[in-house]
Amino acid sequence: MNAAHENAITILTNYVFPNDLHVHWSMMIALYPYITGIVAGAFIVSSLYHVFGVKSLKPISRFSLLFALAFLTCATLPLLFHLGRPERNFNIMLTPNPSSAMAGFGYIYMLYGVVLLLEVLFIYRPTLVYLRKKSQGLMEMIYRALTFDSTNLSPESLELDRKIISFLAAIGIPMACVLHGYVGFIFGGIKANPTWATPLMPVIFLLSACVSGVAGIILVYILIKTFTNKPADTDCVRTCTNYLAGFFILDFVFEMLEVLSHSYLRTAHYHAVDELLNGPLYNSFWIGQVGILSVIPLILLGWLCLTRVNDTLFKIGASLVSFMLLLQVVFMRWNVVIGGQLISKSARGFTVFHPEWFDKEGILTAIVLMCAPLVVLFVISRIFPFWMEEMDEG
Amino acid sequence: MDREKPELNEERRTFIKKVLKGTIAGSLLLVIPLRADDLETSEQIPEHIPEQIPGIRGSEYDMSRHRFVFIVDITRCIGCGSCCVADKREYNVPDGNYRTWVERYIKDIDENIYVDCPNGGLDGYQKPREDIDRPVRDTFFVPKLCNMCEDPSCVQVCPVGATFRSPDGFVLIDSERCIGCAYCIQACPYSVRFLNPVTHTAEKCSWCYHRVRRGLLPVCVHVCPAKARKFGDLNDKESEVYKILSGPGVITVLKRDMGNSPSLYYKGARREVI
Ligand code: SF4
Ligand code: SF4
Numbered sequence: 038m039n040a041a042h043e044n045a046i047t048i049l050t051n052y053v054f055p056n057d058l059h060v061h062w063s064m065m066i067a068l069y070p071y072i073t074g075i076v077a078g079a080f081i082v083s084s085l086y087h088v089f090g091v092k093s094l095k096p097i098s099r100f101s102l103l104f105a106l107a108f109l110t111c112a113t114l115p116l117l118f119h120l121g122r123p124e125r126n127f128n129i130m131l132t133p134n135p136s137s138a139m140a141g142f143g144y145i146y147m148l149y150g151v152v153l154l155l156e157v158l159f160i161y162r163p164t165l166v167y168l169r170k171k172s173q174g175l176m177e178m179i180y181r182a183l184t185f186d187s188t189n190l191s192p193e194s195l196e197l198d199r200k201i202i203s204f205l206a207a208i209g210i211p212m213a214c215v216l217h218g219y220v221g222f223i224f225g226g227i228k229a230n231p232t233w234a235t236p237l238m239p240v241i242f243l244l245s246a247c248v249s250g251v252a253g254i255i256l257v258y259i260l261i262k263t264f265t266n267k268p269a270d271t272d273c274v275r276t277c278t279n280y281l282a283g284f285f286i287l288d289f290v291f292e293m294l295e296v297l298s299h300s301y302l303r304t305a306h307y308h309a310v311d312e313l314l315n316g317p318l319y320n321s322f323w324i325g326q327v328g329i330l331s332v333i334p335l336i337l338l339g340w341l342c343l344t345r346v347n348d349t350l351f352k353i354g355a356s357l358v359s360f361m362l363l364l365q366v367v368f369m370r371w372n373v374v375i376g377g378q379l380i381s382k383s384a385r386g387f388t389v390f391h392p393e394w395f396d397k398e399g400i401l402t403a404i405v406l407m408c409a410p411l412v413v414l415f416v417i418s419r420i421f422p423f424w425m426e427e428m429d430e431g
Numbered sequence: 432m433d434r435e436k437p438e439l440n441e442e443r444r445t446f447i448k449k450v451l452k453g454t455i456a457g458s459l460l461l462v463i464p465l466r467a468d469d470l471e472t473s474e475q476i477p478e479h480i481p482e483q484i485p486g487i488r489g490s491e492y493d494m495s496r497h498r499f500v501f502i503v504d505i506t507r508c509i510g511c512g513s514c515c516v517a518d519k520r521e522y523n524v525p526d527g528n529y530r531t532w533v534e535r536y537i538k539d540i541d542e543n544i545y546v547d548c549p550n551g552g553l554d555g556y557q558k559p560r561e562d563i564d565r566p567v568r569d570t571f572f573v574p575k576l577c578n579m580c581e582d583p584s585c586v587q588v589c590p591v592g593a594t595f596r597s598p599d600g601f602v603l604i605d606s607e608r609c610i611g612c613a614y615c616i617q618a619c620p621y622s623v624r625f626l627n628p629v630t631h632t633a634e635k636c637s638w639c640y641h642r643v644r645r646g647l648l649p650v651c652v653h654v655c656p657a658k659a660r661k662f663g664d665l666n667d668k669e670s671e672v673y674k675i676l677s678g679p680g681v682i683t684v685l686k687r688d689m690g691n692s693p694s695l696y697y698k699g700a701r702r703e704v705i
Binding site: 119125134227383 | 527528529532534545546547548551575584586587588589590591592593608609610611612613614616617618619620621622623624625626630631632633689690705
């Protein structure tokens, strides 16, 4: 039976297994890799400075760490909203099943959180000591706690700090990769779903994480600077944009490679994926994710990185590209997580997904959860100053 | 193959006892509430309830000595839906979710396959499909239920160990431990699982474990008027399932390429059956 024939059959029958009509992993599960992706990506930006010595990223090296921290604090929220029995969530850590890809999440997440927090505290130690002296009352107490009541800023202790920071940043990179590559594996490890079951899944997730992290930092950095009427560091934005271009090219190549190899191998799996991408997902995948949100940003990035664009225009262009790429990753998460579940395991049809506005896992919750990290970031900014230059002025 | 560690068995046993004690209420046939303790000395099951699976009552139940399998004979199923009704009543399955269902396959003269399963087959297939304008060549019904895989994906992915496989061949869910993450639902290639909208935990066909431990057949097997559903212990050489599986008939499993090694076998399934 040839492929066209099979397609015809599918369209004729559109038979979905009765239990497949409902999409069990809804928007919260699309949001969760989105948020952890931003965490991993932002951390990698700061590591470029702290580990790989990319000097031009210095102005945002601290900001990106705090950015990662703010998103990390909210990363588990979508999961809790999703769980049928959220009150039992600690079972994942109390009785983990070693063969489950999901069981490690709690541990990886916690370890990473500790590393990130320690790194922030050590990098900020001199600043915090300084701020502690300047402040009183509650703030003084907070700074005292955050510096573990140590005011030792002797050259030896700073040297020790430096070593600890390098160590933390260095182990932070593989951990950020694990945190997010692992999220990809949660999907990639599901053999029953033809769109998920690919070894490329962790790679694609990791690269798109880098893209969303870098793009998020560029966008928020430029926005904060614009609204506070301070100049954004052009050199820094340019370097970031170059990295963004690099990560995005890799990301896009792997995303396309995945589709291409599927369509060239033409296994039984492919026919399901083919029908999905050219059927229910045609708009959100080909037009949204690939056409508008990948090809156009690629052209824009080429223009920004390869030609001489003046500073003002560059910042506008970089913000625009960053915004589009943040959306691209949203679309990618949607297409993978929700899109993948539209295929019924009957291989004979697709179900439909209708997001609800006021559902526990609905659109409103998603919007609130996406704003939550920004609120956390604001709170953090009251304690940890984002920018070095403000400190220098101080 | 027995992959369970003995110390785990103890835990499983206690759990199973708990399940049998109360969570699953009486059955179509058996309305007298039984307690798990009664099971250990199963002589206490009233005389008038006949034993349906030999070798279970009257002796200590040893999990490792049994190997239960299920056989669906597609050539016999008449699509009446009795099994679905019995199952829904047995477990009080919420509407729109199915522990078992019966599909109708229709093949037209051009080899096109049409499958449907309105309401999971609960109403039986009383009327022919009217939207097929080509002459129909063949039609048959395919009952579906948990495959009780020997290498179950659901057990592999469950992050908290709420889904597990017992040595006698049952894959079961500890609903007191399940966190409702639905990972198992994604992982099961046969889509037999769902999240119970009332308890918010995963649920699926259990081959009526509570009945089997009392020497009774799964309720769907018991009610099937066409004997299309068969159940028994493969280690019992006298059982019907043993005779069928060791006989010459063509027996298949669903989605063999998934590598799950189902213990649910199909007799007479066409290649179109997925
Ligand atoms: S059929 Fe699905 S739920 Fe049943 S044992 Fe196999 S993988 Fe698990
Ligand atoms: S829904 Fe329950 S049984 Fe299924 S994987 Fe999650 S915790 Fe395990």
